[in-house]
Amino acid sequence: MSKKLFLLPGDGIGPEIMAEVKAIIDWMNSAGLAKFETDEGLVGGAAYDAHQVSISEGDMEKAMAADAILFGAVGGPKWDKVPYEHRPEAGLLRLRKDLDLFANLRPAICYPALADASSLKREVVEGLDILIVRELTGGTYFGTPKEIVTLENGDKRAVDTQVYTTPEIERIARVAFELAKTRRNHVFSSEKHNVMRSGVLWKEVVTRVHAEEYADVQLTHILADNCAMQLVRNPKQFDVIVTDNLFGDILSDAAAMLTGSLGMLPSASLGAEDAKTGSRKALYEPVHGSAPDITGKGVANPIAMIGSLAMALRYSFGMIEEANKLEAAIAKVLADGLRTGDIAAKGEATVGTKDMGAAVLKAF
């Protein structure tokens, strides 16, 4: 049976890097490795330009019906002045919320070939392999009240609300513990229980889920500020880090940068497993943004986008072998010395988006 892939290239370099993924999908279909049916939609500024919204209802329906979504990037200075509810990011946030993609998996791995591109010392990051499990549909991102009100004296008052409930924390904790079992068996749970009530509940629920269901996995609680510090000081102490939406946003970006190769890192946003079909909604996207400064120049690094396809093969289609092969192909072209501008050392020769994509496909 064929599988539905819905592509949302978005803005900036999104379409350029998505093109390389399409080439790989086409090849997999023609080689008989898979039967992917692809469709494409608009999101972010591209959707705004066409429909004055950050994602159309039609595309939301297609996203809902897809077996997996591949998402490029959204945003850019062109849309800085659009109404707040239609800003490019709103399309992404709506996809996460409406599809209930609560589990955001952000691996931060350091490719040996690229360890020198990191601002950290080689010995601190070489072999780094962290998985950040970020809660993605709760917290400050979606809690209400969320508003700006004008007070009597003309001043304004802005409010955002951090909300977490027991089941929200339970389900993300389970994802983290399950993933840790396939890795080094150690979960770090990060919050600010010394200041936030949501942190108190977070710690309490993670502790209970651990004791009741995952006592064989090692659990360490770490305050979010200390976690940011320890990521800089000695990132290799970490295995899986589970944290809330806002801390996850910041900690995962810091972790990504440790590897020296932001353009390299994919992510997966997963929904709950359907009890009947065993399938789950899922969106895959690079960790990097739309990079308006290099858009249209053919120099963007497609590896994070290709790595996102590899994650889709693994988590949405159970194609573990193909996922491993595609990731090995990425590692191989890097070991062979191929570099896009973002990961090239001073003076090193660089290739463009298309050449990098083609090389990965060839090595696949």
Added chain:
Amino acid sequence: MSKKLFLLPGDGIGPEIMAEVKAIIDWMNSAGLAKFETDEGLVGGAAYDAHQVSISEGDMEKAMAADAILFGAVGGPKWDKVPYEHRPEAGLLRLRKDLDLFANLRPAICYPALADASSLKREVVEGLDILIVRELTGGTYFGTPKEIVTLENGDKRAVDTQVYTTPEIERIARVAFELAKTRRNHVFSSEKHNVMRSGVLWKEVVTRVHAEEYADVQLTHILADNCAMQLVRNPKQFDVIVTDNLFGDILSDAAAMLTGSLGMLPSASLGAEDAKTGSRKALYEPVHGSAPDITGKGVANPIAMIGSLAMALRYSFGMIEEANKLEAAIAKVLADGLRTGDIAAKGEATVGTKDMGAAVLKAF
């Protein structure tokens, strides 16, 4: 006229490092450099053990009446189970809130002698000099509702509230712009306006204060996740970073760790200037914590605590020359090769808390 210094050593290594500061204060008094009257109180776990609260009303009164407070550190596993409202951190949070210490200044500087202690490459951090200006009395730390409620089905729901008003943002922005003028004239304002309404208001107010009062200072807006990334990638691009309470907590800890010398970094928490007297309430504290693991061993690094006294001389007592001299004394002992355990390279000889304190005093 004599000046009142109120000392709150707190828990863990707090008393040990405060002892070194006391020696410097005594020497300044006896050398006729200053006329400091000191008094001492309890905070955190130490206060809980004595009075079952995180700070007593008597000590709060003394804190209110002081010209400056020197604060050590609070917390430790001993008090993990005390009632939430009496946890050690509550004493610090109450001091900040009741004294309206809204401006938290956290310098992250990299001493040349210590550049190799950083996990980052020497060239990335050598000469680093960032000042983080963190809003300290608003946001998620103090907004209400702040509660955990039990729902009908037995699940719990935790809420924290991020609140900012126009005047709160205005006053912290002014502090940042004023400080930038004495430095490299560049303020980075960090928030998440793409997700949070408080970020939208933050950006709007900072932009207006800049245009109306500080157009000659360079202003760059940067999303908090990107700021965390850029701190890791290229920290030397920053001068002053102004941000909210929670982002400031995390970003300043990450920045502190870049320097490779957490035990080295002081901070100042300042209130508003009294229109009549020109004085302001102020609390000075190291950025590091109470370090229960090394407590009582005489090995803690007193430099962050001594640096906090230097900040007090500068910001509370206008003793700029003495502040500079004390900071130069710190730099000198480091350049001379003196190292406590936390900043020693492998195999390097180390000195204890008392020797380090005495060496700084001698170089002062």
